[in-house]
Amino acid sequence: MKLEELINKHYNQLNANDFHIWNYISNNKHECQKMAIDQLAYKCNVSRTTILRFAQKISLKGYSELKLYLKLENEEKKISTNETEMVCETYLRVIKNIKDKDCTELFKKIDSARNIFIYGVGMVQSSIKKELKRIFMTAGKILYDLSGYKESEISLSMANSDDLFIIISVSGENDFIIDFASKLKVRNIPILSITKMKENTLAQMSDYNLYISSVTFLDTLKDVSYDSVTSYFILVEILFFKYIEYLKEKGE
Known part of the structure; x- marks a missing residue:
């Protein structure tokens, strides 16, 4: 699990100091990968205990594990500039993340859901919705x-907590989608979000999260940007x- 995922998952447990620390990191x-805990505390103008508590709030054992996450993520970003x-x-990265992810609770909900609704705005989202429906x-x-x-x-007027809403949003920050997710939360209706791998509001509001990694090429042969969506x-x-x-396994 990435640090961004942990922040999204434990968002409601974090306070202003925690967000200040995360923003710096x-x-x-x-x-930060090379800093001792006292150095990071000095940079963030907080105590070393506050840094330690931040790591523990996002389910890490301590500062050493936080640095390990940073090391692994930094190594992953050392990729070639060759487009292919x-x-x-x-x-x-997408394959590894979903392969290793424990989806048991999500699958239980998919299995038991009275209705499953999919929502997303845009051409990419429309294609993903069609593929989800088909498969x-x-x-x-x-x-x-x-x-x-x-x-x-x-659909909001018809749904209840026995249903599941799958919301697809690249950024996780679309105003209408955030408002829609807020209405679902008020009614205690479960949400599965599919967004880019980054800290975002929709993921923080959702009961289940799936993430994709993507790459944008800003300089194609025709001087037009291109977003890879196969992920x-x-x-x-x-x-x-x-x-x-x-x-x-359930049948067995």
Whole structure:
């Protein structure tokens, strides 16, 4: 699990000092990897105990484990500037993250959900929704595609805590989606978010989180930026096969 995931997961347990520490760390990951706890405490103008408590609040055993996470993440970012290698590295990260992720609680909810709704705005999100619907239908799961603001509002009036909403957002910061997620939370309706691997509001509000890594090329042959989106489909397919394995184990 990445540090961004841990921050999203334990967001509600963090205070102003914790966010101040995280802001410094996230902007200076390479420097922090080499710092002793007293040095980081000095940089953040807090006590070493506050640094230790921050690490523990995000489920780490202590400062040494925090530095280990930084070391591993910094090493992952040392990738080639060659476009083909960059894309392949990105796919490998997505594969490893979803392969190693414990999805048991999510699968229990998918298995028991009365209705499963999918919401997302944009061409990429629309394609991912179609793939989710197609692939999970083969496992006997019908997913309801919400394609507009009006449909999402109607579904909200029909849904309850026995349902599951899958919300796809690249940034996790779309104003309408955040407002929609807030309404779901008020009604105690579970949310699965699919976003980029970074600290974001939607992930922090969600009960279950899935993340993708992506790469943007700003200088293509036609001087047009290009976003690699295949990671989403890799994530969805591996998630599906993990779900099938879960069902088989459950049947046994």
